[in-house]
Amino acid sequence: MSENPFKIIRSTDQPPESLRKEVVSSVKFLMLMMRFVQLFVADFSLALFDKVRKADGGDAAQTKPRK
Amino acid sequence: MDAERFAVLYDRYSPKVFQKCIGMTRDRDLAKDLTHDIFVKVFLNLSKFDHRSKFGTWVYSITYNYCLDTIRKSKRLREEEIDERTEEGVPMDESSEAQLLGLRAERLDHVLKEIEATDRAILLMKYEDELSVVDMQDALGLGESAVKMRLLRARERAMAKYAELYPEEL
Numbered sequence: 001m002s003e004n005p006f007k008i009i010r011s012t013d014q015p016p017e018s019l020r021k022e023v024v025s026s027v028k029f030l031m032l033m034m035r036f037v038q039l040f041v042a043d044f045s046l047a048l049f050d051k052v053r054k055a056d057g058g059d060a061a062q063t064k065p066r067k
Numbered sequence: 068m069d070a071e072r073f074a075v076l077y078d079r080y081s082p083k084v085f086q087k088c089i090g091m092t093r094d095r096d097l098a099k100d101l102t103h104d105i106f107v108k109v110f111l112n113l114s115k116f117d118h119r120s121k122f123g124t125w126v127y128s129i130t131y132n133y134c135l136d137t138i139r140k141s142k143r144l145r146e147e148e149i150d151e152r153t154e155e156g157v158p159m160d161e162s163s164e165a166q167l168l169g170l171r172a173e174r175l176d177h178v179l180k181e182i183e184a185t186d187r188a189i190l191l192m193k194y195e196d197e198l199s200v201v202d203m204q205d206a207l208g209l210g211e212s213a214v215k216m217r218l219l220r221a222r223e224r225a226m227a228k229y230a231e232l233y234p235e236e237l
Contacts, residue, residue, distance in 0.1 A: 006194040008172035009179070015085035019099055023077055023106045028070045030110060 068113060077106055080123060084130050090195065091134040091188045093180055105133050120205065128206035131192060135207075138184040163222040168194065170229065178229050186221035193218055 084105055088098035108129055116125050167190075170178070179187050192198045198206065203214045229236070 002169070004168055004194060005170055005172040005175040006168075006191065009176045010195055011086040011089040013086060013089055013095065015081045015102055016099060019081070019085075019103060020074065020077060022103055023081075024070050024074050026103065026107050027073050027110050030107065031070065 080126050087130050090191045105130050131206050135188055167222055178225050181228050182225050186224050189217050189221045
């Protein structure tokens with residue numbers, strides 16, 4: 001039986017050496033961005049909830065239902 | 068995962084990803100760009116890998132889909148154009164398969180360069196990577212009939228292109 005011609009013409013090229021550096025750099029950059037976003041979002045929500053608690057606390061004292 | 072550990076994954080899977088990209092695009096520079104983007108995509112989606120398949124299979128399914136999407140976008144191909152046949156109950160047409168596998172390698176190479184990239188991609192999945200229909204369903208997110216229909220159409224169009232390029236052979 002003859003060999004599968006798709007196997008004969010299959011590419012055997014190796015990726016260029018520079019590509020590894022590019023991929024690793026991109027991944028490092030993404031990690032940095034993710035860390036930055038994580039920190040920013042965490043701080044932002046913390047600050048937001050902190051304000052909500054304060055405002056709520058203040059309002060609650062002022063709008064205490066009268067008996 | 069840190070970047071150095073990711074580099075280990077890159078070393079392991081990049082040759083095959085790059086070769087698949089070349090096979091699908093026939094363009095080394097584009098294949099390089101696609102390989103870069105595919106590994107970025109793999110990194111961003113690592114948490115979505117659910118261990119149902121092998122890691123390599125998952126990486127290659129990202130490769131197929133990303134290459135196909137890029138090819139479609141660049142050529143603005145319309146999906147399933149002008150073929151009104153139904154996808155239900157597609158028979159496995161073994162004669163066109165035997166014809167295709169009987170082609171001489173250099174002629175097949177020529178035919179693959181000339182056909183639409185989407186047809187080339189599905190033929191490479193089936194006959195170069197020898198994926199089963201089930202694996203192709205998983206990789207492409209299609210049903211069994213749709214995969215079989217696409218394969219059938221791709222084979223027919225490849226053989227039609229062969230007849231056009233080598234009329235003396237018929």
